[in-house]
Amino acid sequence: MASRQQQQRGEAVDLGTLSAQQLSAVKKQLDGEVEHLSSSYAQLAAAQAKFKECLRVVKSGSSSFDKDKSILVPLTNSLYVKGQLADPDNVLIDDTKSAADFYEAKVKELAGNIQGLEGIVQAKTNNLRVVEEVLRQKVVAQGGSGPGGQASS
Numbered sequence: 076m077a078s079r080q081q082q083q084r085g086e087a088v089d090l091g092t093l094s095a096q097q098l099s100a101v102k103k104q105l106d107g108e109v110e111h112l113s114s115s116y117a118q119l120a121a122a123q124a125k126f127k128e129c130l131r132v133v134k135s136g137s138s139s140f141d142k143d144k145s146i147l148v149p150l151t152n153s154l155y156v157k158g159q160l161a162d163p164d165n166v167l168i169d170d171t172k173s174a175a176d177f178y179e180a181k182v183k184e185l186a187g188n189i190q191g192l193e194g195i196v197q198a199k200t201n202n203l204r205v206v207e208e209v210l211r212q213k214v215v216a217q218g219g220s221g222p223g224g225q226a227s228s
Contacts, residue, residue, distance in 0.1 A: 088140075090205065090209040094106040094213075095210060095214060095217065099210060100209040101206050102203065102207060105199060105202055108199050109196060109199045109203055112192060112195055112199060116189065116192050116196060118191060119132075119192065120190055122185055122208065123186065124210060125184055126182045127178075127182055129178050130175060130178035130179060130182060134172050143159070144155045144159070145159055145226040146158055146159065146160065182202045
């Protein structure tokens with residue numbers, strides 16, 4: 076089928092030449108792609124929010140931590156133990172400035188990924204709308220070809 080080969084190569088296809096069944100298949104494929112991309116977008120946004128929270132904590136630095144105050148240290152997603160920071164100005168990366176730089180870079184990188192993905196989702200959604208409209212027109216044309224062009228109520 077030539078239209079499927081064109082789709083695989085990323086070439087434009089005249090939707091008017093496709094049958095209602097082919098348009099339904101294209102619509103189903105686009106629905107799946109939009110759903111997957113939207114899910115990926117949500118996951119990237121969640122990751123970015125986590126990095127922003129880490130950045131906020133690192134930037135607050137020693138002013139928010141007291142050596143004598145205990146903190147909860149996560150061992151798993153639902154298991155925490157009490158602990159104390161030996162040196163609130165130094166974290167595992169090296170120091171708070173290096174940690175802040177690391178998280179700022181991650182947030183910026185994810186923002187770029189999110190922006191790119193947002194454009195892709197928007198384009199796929201627009202393609203989906205066009206396919207739905209052409210499919211709707213084909214269904215109406217097929218269903219409305221009887222006498223009078225409309226069904227009576």
